[in-house]
Amino acid sequence: MAKMRDLESVSIDPQVQFLLDKARNENVLTAFDRADMMNICGFGSTGVCCRHCLEGPCRIAPNGKGPQTGVCGADVHQIVARSFLNHLTQGSSGHAEHGREVALTLLEVAEGKAPYQIKDVDKLYRVAHDLEIVTEDLSMNEVAKEVALKALEDFQKQTGIMNWVKLRAHEDSLNTWNKLGITPVNAHLEITKAVARNAMGCDADPTNLILGGVTMGLIDGYAGLHLSTDLQDILFGTPKAVKAKYSMAVLDEKKINIAVHGHIPMLSEKSVEWSRRLEDEAIKQGATGINIVGVCCTGNELLMRQGVSVASSFSSQELVIVSGVLEAMVVDIQCIMPGIQQVAECYHTEIITTLPYVKIAGATHVNFEPSEADEAAQEIVMKAINRFSKRDPEKISIPDQTVDAYAGFSTEQIVEALSGLNGEDPLKPVIDALVSGKIRGIAALVGCTNPREKQDYGNTVVTKELLKNNVLVVSTGCAAHSLAKHNLMNFDGLEYCGEGLKEVLEAVGNAAGLPSLPPTMHMGSCVDNSRPADLLTAIANRLGVSMNELPAVGSCPETHSPKALSIGTFFIAHGIDVHIGVSPQLSGSEFVTNVLYGDRTDEHEVNADKLFGGKLIYEQDPYTAAKLLLERIDMKRETLLNKL
Ligand code: CUV
Ligand code: SF4
Incomplete structure (x- = not known):
């Protein structure tokens, strides 16, 4: 038996430590312990193992030991580059599927076939206008249908470029991609x-x-990102600032607890609606009501739009079940550990899968189609209610401290807050602060948590180091869970901010009627990484510069997901540096790492920094990572200030 890490090395969140301890005492295996039992393979972890055909598998040993090509003749650089492309393809297909599902839902809603209402009519018309749809003689539903069809074209057309690229990309970035012949159709x-x-x-x-x-x-x-965010805002509303609660303590012993987990908001929005409508049924079972809690990105979606509390990020998802008070965990797609089923079997929790292509052996399946959303959501909530009586009182134990967090910072909301300071030209205060140095740069703290890593440590350390140095930080995904749980999304966290930054946050907050803005701004789920991209595009356009000239960076200290690699690549394509704190499994090829990590001053002929103006920074230590990010921010600041 492998030696398990002590609790403090697994997470810096005491509630996660508490529940992991409980799991261990009850002999329940979770991802943190499975990570300790798994020996990392030296070939796979450096990207040099190839399983692309039946001549193999082939692997290239380091230092010239053994054969240096696969059976087909592929060398280590080709093999590593292909592994990287594999990861990126997997990541982007997840988000593209997300976008497509949302587009289909919008179409069904427009045709009156799915029981949702268009919540942000203004945004619908804005997007329609930007897509050059002539709306004059159309009803609202007809406009929605045209927008949905334009979105679906991005999965069909055979020539030209994607509509959403035209709609959202910065012109200079697009020119670069066109020259390289890499703009998607x-x-x-x-x-x-x-x-x-x-x-x-x-x-x-x-x-x-x-x-x-x-x-x-x-x-x-x-x-993925832009298309999903736009259509979700149209369907479910563009987020506005909300105050909500975080941590495992959002579970409520007296209520029926349902965790919604996954990514696509169609199901979770309906689950929230039906949990309100079926409150009486819960009371009949002896509960005081129904408590929906979020896990992973579905949690972020509901938090942003409905202020629903968030229980857990990715790596501790199984521990929500270990509390002993979770009646059901309802999942759709992505980042759902199969392990939840094994853990659920040790408690009374029912795992409910909902998509025909994402099932888990042993779990209950309730098929979810947007057109039958009400029936499915009602069935799911009733299943949870019926589980309440099956709780084992011996196994109940929930931590008891929730943390307040402000969220809901869509780009629209940020611009609205800024217009409190300067209605004519809302971005001016940010630009003045950037120029004066009150704000040194902008960072998006994104990505996940990973059971191999000390949970929340990398995410919070990088953030605190950046805040201390007056970098404005926005956040998405499970990284945002880390920041929220550790007071970086409420006013207590302002103590971590440098003086210049604090002054700006307070001024903007005051103008919006708050004591301050929170130290970091929650912009949503992973697909909502479109929002920081939009914000940066707007700032670049306002300054009349390219995105790659902005003192802006992305950081992804604790990811586990190929989706983070493809999102990171999206930012690098704009020339925005991206830090990753977990090995991207590329070290087997010096050629590939030179292309991705190389600097504009390197001899290496072609690299990302030269082509796009931004690069990948792989650094495990969060303090060093923050230092490297600040160096790049300063380099870009200097050039930018000289230009303005
Ligand atoms: Ni999409 S990709 S662990 S849920 S952020 Fe959370 Fe976010 Fe990473 Fe997954
Ligand atoms: Fe097949 Fe070539 Fe990969 Fe070996 S290296 S598995 S021969 S594709």
Whole structure:
């Protein structure tokens, strides 16, 4: 038996430590302990193992020991570049599917076939206008239908460029991609092409493969992030500032607890609605009501729009069940550990899967189609209510301290808050602060938590270091969970901010009727990484510069997901540096790491920094990472200030 890490090394969150201790005492295995039992493979972890065909598997040993090519002749650089492209394809296809599902839902809603209402009519018309849809003679539903059809074109058209790229990309970035011939035509075409070129006997040029990976980043960014955010805002409303609660303590012993987990808000929005409508049924069972809690990105979606409390990020998802008070965990897609089912079998929790292509053996399946959303959500909530009586009182134990967090900072909300200071030109206060140095730069703290990493440590350390140095920080995904739980989204966290930054946050907050803005701003789920991208695009346009000239960075200290790699690549394609704190499994090829990590001053002929103006920074230590990010911020600041 492998030696398990002590609780303090697993997470810096005492509630997660508490529940992990409980799990261990009850002999329940969770991801943190499975991570300790799994020996990391030296080949796979450096990207040098290839399983692309039946001549293999082949692997290239380091230092010239053993064969240096696979059976087909692929060398280590080709193999590593293909593994990277593989990850990016997987990541972007997840987000593209998300976008497509939302587009189909909007179409069904427009045609009166799905029981949702268009919540943000203004945004619908704004998006329609930007897509050059003539709306004069159309009803609202007809406009929605046209928008949905334009979105679906991004999965169908065979020539030209994607509508959402035209709609959202900064012109200079688009010019760069056009010159390189990597601008995407449609998401499905590009994903299929990426899979095809990656097969044995196809693309064998590592640089070309990496550029193919950049196209995957763009698919993620436009068919995934931007398209999903736009259509979700139209359907469910554009988020506005909300105050909510975080931590495992949001579970309520007296209520029926339902965790919604996954990514796509169609199901979770309906679950919230039906949990309100079925409150009486819960009371009949002896509970005082129904408590919906969020896990992972579905948690972020509900938090942003409905102020629903958030229980857990990715790595501790199984521990929500270990509390002994969770009646059901309802899941849709992505980041759902199969392990939840094994853990649920040790308690009374019912795991409910909802999509025909995401099932878990042993779990209950309730099929969810937007057109039958009410029936499915009602069935799911009733199942949870009926589980309440099956609780084992011996196994109940929940931590008891929740943390307040402000969230709901869509780009629209940030601009609205800023217009309190300067209605004519809302971005001016930010730009003045950037120029004066009160704000040194802007960072998006994004990505996940990973059971191999000390939970919340990397995310919070990088953030605190940046805040201390007056960097304005926005956040999404499970990284936002880390920041929220550790007071970085409420006013207590202002103590971590440098003086200049604090002054700006207070001024903007005051103008919006608050004591301050929170130290970091929660912009939503992973697909909502479109929001920081939008904010940066707006700032670049206002300054009349390219995105790659902004003192802006992304940081992803604790990720586990290939989706984070494809989102990161989307930002790098704009020339925004991205830090990753977990190995991206590329170290087996010096060529590939040179292309991705290399600097503009390097001799290496082609690299991302030279092509796009931004690079990937791999650094495990969060303090060093923050230092490296600040160096890049300062470099770009200097050039920018000279230009203005
Ligand atoms: Ni999409 S990708 S663990 S849920 S942020 Fe959370 Fe966010 Fe990473 Fe997954
Ligand atoms: Fe081996 Fe080449 Fe097949 Fe990969 S594609 S498994 S390197 S023969």
